[in-house]
Amino acid sequence: MEKIRLALLSGGVSSERQVSLNSGIQVFDALDKDKYDISLYDPKTDLKQLVTDADKIDAALIILHGPFGEDGTVQGLLDLLDIPYQGAGVLGSSMAMNKLVAKRLYEGARIPTPSYLSFSMNEKIVPGKIAGALGLPLVVKPGCAGSSVGMTIVKKESDLKEAVALGFNHDDLVIIEKYIQGIELTCGVLGNDNLEALPIIEIVPGEGHEFFDYKAKYVTGETKEICPARIDEAIAKNVRELAVKAHRALFLKGYSRTDMILCDNKLSVLETNTIPGMTATSLFPQSAQVAGYSFTKLLDKLIQLSIKEHEKTKLRRSI
Numbered sequence: 001m002e003k004i005r006l007a008l009l010s011g012g013v014s015s016e017r018q019v020s021l022n023s024g025i026q027v028f029d030a031l032d033k034d035k036y037d038i039s040l041y042d043p044k045t046d047l048k049q050l051v052t053d054a055d056k057i058d059a060a061l062i063i064l065h066g067p068f069g070e071d072g073t074v075q076g077l078l079d080l081l082d083i084p085y086q087g088a089g090v091l092g093s094s095m096a097m098n099k100l101v102a103k104r105l106y107e108g109a110r111i112p113t114p115s116y117l118s119f120s121m122n123e124k125i126v127p128g129k130i131a132g133a134l135g136l137p138l139v140v141k142p143g144c145a146g147s148s149v150g151m152t153i154v155k156k157e158s159d160l161k162e163a164v165a166l167g168f169n170h171d172d173l174v175i176i177e178k179y180i181q182g183i184e185l186t187c188g189v190l191g192n193d194n195l196e197a198l199p200i201i202e203i204v205p206g207e208g209h210e211f212f213d214y215k216a217k218y219v220t221g222e223t224k225e226i227c228p229a230r231i232d233e234a235i236a237k238n239v240r241e242l243a244v245k246a247h248r249a250l251f252l253k254g255y256s257r258t259d260m261i262l263c264d265n266k267l268s269v270l271e272t273n274t275i276p277g278m279t280a281t282s283l284f285p286q287s288a289q290v291a292g293y294s295f296t297k298l299l300d301k302l303i304q305l306s307i308k309e310h311e312k313t314k315l316r317r318s319i
């Protein structure tokens, strides 16, 4: 069988560049070299080369996080070049990347999400009003970012302005959300038309982490990740259903991973990741492993799903 000529995209220009480079190396190592001829592209420097090579690429694996990678821009370029790629397309990627748009779509689909207010840069912030409407503590986060970058938990009204300013360092939209104290869960889904919810992971950040912050996410041993999560089956069923519902509400494809918090038997959806972390020990691959997919098999599956999904678009191209 002929090898699939695979473009592996990692690096990029977002604040998650390093995370992406680390994932890229592990993905490269795990890919079956008998099946794939792999070329590496870093969008920071190699976009022109990617365009030049387009006719010699059968599929792309986008291992990029954050703006200019996970937000539909790279997906749009690959669409124009007629190259299949894993996961969400332009529409889903851009909507899921923007936490405000995602929350509006969750609300439209009756997916519970923490109460919130959103602010653009020129709007006046009145801490007393915000705390009055949502209560304290609050979570302040940039509209478009990831890996908990630019995020603060605010316990005192007087800290709100500084937290908002930090959020604006990363995006021109900031979301202020009600803080939900509870058990953090994340649930992956995999598939094109038939979606499979993967085993749920319970996330327990270690001492010294107020939440699942950047260090808790990426420093080995800082967080306990328990799969399957220690929750009742009735709740687990609800988590799986919400993960599938969120995937559909945001028009996603192939795979996604939805973050939630369980408080008093009620679930709140925080966000849905369209290119979840992809080191061998990241959450999505861990949960896939419990479902029986080794990291190598998971990558095969994502590539197969992308090629199948792309077949459909051929019918729409009158060339």
Ligand SMILES: Nc1ncnc2c1ncn2[C@@H]1O[C@H](COP(=O)(O)OP(=O)(O)O)[C@@H](O)[C@H]1O
Residues within 6 Å of the ligand: 114, 139, 141, 145, 146, 147, 148, 149, 151, 177, 178, 179, 180, 181, 184, 211, 212, 213, 259, 261, 270, 271
């Ligand atoms: N409303 C909230 N209540 C409690 N914790 C939150 C809330 N929003 C975010 N967090 C904490 O911050 C982490 C990152 O938030 P999330 O919305 O998933 O953004 P991202 O992972 O894209 O940076 C979560 O995993 C959780 O630990």
Ligand SMILES: [Mg+2]
Residues within 6 Å of the ligand: 147, 259, 270, 271
């Ligand atoms: Mg998250």
